Amino acid sequence: MRLSLQPSLDASAYRYTHALRTRFAETDAMGIIHHGAYPSYLEEARVALLRDAGHPYEVVRSGPDGVDFAVLELFVRYRRPLRFDEQVDVHVLVGGLTRTTFQVGYLLDVAGQARATAVTVHGAVGPTGRPSRMPAFLADLVEAG
C-alpha cells in the first residue's frame, strides 16, 4: 500500500474545490448514493483541478509525449451517506509526489458537513500503458506530503 496522505476534515486545507450534484442514476435501493459512484466524483474533481491549474487533462493526454494518470490505489472512507440531488463540494489537493507517483486527497462535504474522505495514488503511463516520466508541472501542484 503506497497511499499515505491523511485527508483533512478541514476544507480550508485543500487547494481547490469542485462542486457537483448527485444524480438519481447514482442512487441505489438503500435510497442513498451507491458507494461505487464516488470514484467518478473524485475523478471529476481531479480533472477540474487540472483544468483550473492550466493543464486540462485532454491536453496532458494528447500528443507524442502525452501521459495518462493511471490509478494505482484508491481509498474511500464513507462517513455519512450522500443522497439524491445534493450539491457536493469536493475539496482536492495533490501531495506525496515521488519520481513515479503522486497522490490526491479529497474531502467531500455538503454544506460544510463531511460525508467522505478519499485518497488516490497515480502513476504516469504513456500511450502503450508503460510507466512514463511524471510531467514537470506536477511539482507546482503539490501542497502536502
Place this chain on the structure above:
Amino acid sequence: MRLSLQPSLDASAYRYTHALRTRFAETDAMGIIHHGAYPSYLEEARVALLRDAGHPYEVVRSGPDGVDFAVLELFVRYRRPLRFDEQVDVHVLVGGLTRTTFQVGYLLDVAGQARATAVTVHGAVGPTGRPSRMPAFLADLVEAG
C-alpha cells in the same frame, strides 16, 4: 482507517471464487477497464458469496429485522489493468469481524495472473439507515482476522 485485512495474492487463501466477464461499457478511453468499475465487481462477488453461504442478500435485507451491509471503507490496489471481455476470477473471504463491522478481502485474477486486490469494511444498518446488530451468521463466514 479501520481496514486491516491484508489480501493474499494466493488464490487458495480465499473461501469463495466468483467468475465474471468485463463489459465493454466498463472500458475507458485508455482502452482498459475503468478503475471505477471495480467496486461493482467486488459487490457482485460479495453477493455471490452470501448466496453460496445460504444467505442471499435479498433475504438478509428483507423483513422487519432486515439489515443492509453499508460500505464504510473501500480500498483497491490496481496491479495490472483489466481489459474488455476478460474473464475475471474474484476470490473473496470474510474477516475482521467486530461487534459492529466486518471486512471482506478480494483478489482479482485472470487465468491466475493477479490484476487487483481489495478490501471493503462494512457495518450493518437497519431500514432507517441506523447502525444495527450484526447478523449471527456472519461469524460462520469468517476465516481471517
Place this chain on the structure above:
Amino acid sequence: MRLSLQPSLDASAYRYTHALRTRFAETDAMGIIHHGAYPSYLEEARVALLRDAGHPYEVVRSGPDGVDFAVLELFVRYRRPLRFDEQVDVHVLVGGLTRTTFQVGYLLDVAGQARATAVTVHGAVGPTGRPSRMPAFLADLVEAG
C-alpha cells in the same frame, strides 16, 4: 411504442437548457462517450428542468402523495460522438401529456453542433410501484404535443 415526440434540431424550440460536462469515467475503448451514459444525461436534464420549474424531483417523490416518474420508453439517436471533457447543452421540453403518461424531448449539442436527440416516455407511479395520478403541475410544463 408510445413515443411520438419529434425532437427538433433547433435549440430555440426547447423550454430549458441544462449544461453538463462529460466525465472520463463515461468514455469507452472507442475513445468516445459510451452510448450507455446518455440516459443519465437525459435524467440529469429532466431533474434540472423540474427544479427550474419550482418542482424539485425530491419534493415530487416525497410525502404520502409522492410519485416517481417511471421511464416507460427510451429512444436515443446518436448523431455524432461526444468526447471526454466536452461541455454539453442538453435542451429539454415536455410534451405528449395524456391522462397517464408524458414525454420529454431532448437535443444534446456542443457549441451548437447537434450530437444526439432523444425522447423518453414517463408514467407516474406511487410508492408501491403502482400507476398513480399525474401531478397537476405537469400540464403547466407542456409545450409540445
Place this chain on the structure above:
Amino acid sequence: MRLSLQPSLDASAYRYTHALRTRFAETDAMGIIHHGAYPSYLEEARVALLRDAGHPYEVVRSGPDGVDFAVLELFVRYRRPLRFDEQVDVHVLVGGLTRTTFQVGYLLDVAGQARATAVTVHGAVGPTGRPSRMPAFLADLVEAG
C-alpha cells in the same frame, strides 16, 4: 429514425439467449434496476452472441481491418421493472441488415415473464471513427428483417 425491428415477446423467435444477473449497483432509490443499466445488458448480450457465432468482438475490433459497431440508435420499452439479484434471460437476434447498418432486437425476461424489449441500430466504423464496410459475416447472423 432508422429502427424498424419489432422485437417479439416470444422467446423462441430469437437466435441466442444470454443469461445475466442484475447487480445491486444497478438499483436506484425506487428499489428497482435503473433504466440506464439496460444499455449495458443489451451490449453484454450482443457481445455474447458474437462470441457464440465465432466472431468475438475483441477480434472484430482488432487489426488494420478491425471495425467497431457504433450504436446509432437505441430504443428500450420498459414493461415491468427488474429487481436486484434477478436472473435475466436476454434473447437476441440480428436483423435489418443494409449496406451500412444492421439492427439487433432484444427480449428481456425473468422466468419467462417479459420485462423489456429493445432495439439497437449499428453502423461499422473504422479506427478513426469513420464509417466502414460491414464485415461479411454479419449476413450469416441475420434472421429477421
